[in-house]
Amino acid sequence: MQAPEEVLHALADPLRRQILSVLARDGGATSTSLAAALPVTRQAVAKHLAALERAGLVRGHRAGREVRYEADLGPLLRTTRWLDELAAQWEHRLSAIKQLAEDERHP
Numbered sequence: 001m002q003a004p005e006e007v008l009h010a011l012a013d014p015l016r017r018q019i020l021s022v023l024a025r026d027g028g029a030t031s032t033s034l035a036a037a038l039p040v041t042r043q044a045v046a047k048h049l050a051a052l053e054r055a056g057l058v059r060g061h062r063a064g065r066e067v068r069y070e071a072d073l074g075p076l077l078r079t080t081r082w083l084d085e086l087a088a089q090w091e092h093r094l095s096a097i098k099q100l101a102e103d104e105r106h107p
Contacts (some may be wrong), residue, residue: 010055
């Protein structure tokens with residue numbers, strides 16, 4: 001299982017987010033077909049795909065001479081749940097601070 005920081009690091013790059021979106025929308029692609037639709041070289045796409053693969057967001061499967069990549073959104077969903085839990089914790093803390101401030105204002 002990928003740590004949330006690995007997923008967030010991989011998604012910090014706008015081109016990686018674009019690649020992941022294309023893979024999720026189209027069901028998969030090769031680095032060559034992705035590069036044809038993006039303003040970067042196939043080698044640059046391959047490097048971005050490697051970063052996404054390390055984060056567990058894509059999986060590569062050999063298809064003849066090429067590798068076909070598909071999105072795996074499981075790590076993204078787990079990271080989203082983690083962020084939701086973190087937000088809920090902060091909301092609880094901020095509510096407690098607000099309550100303390102209001103109690104002090106109206107003794």
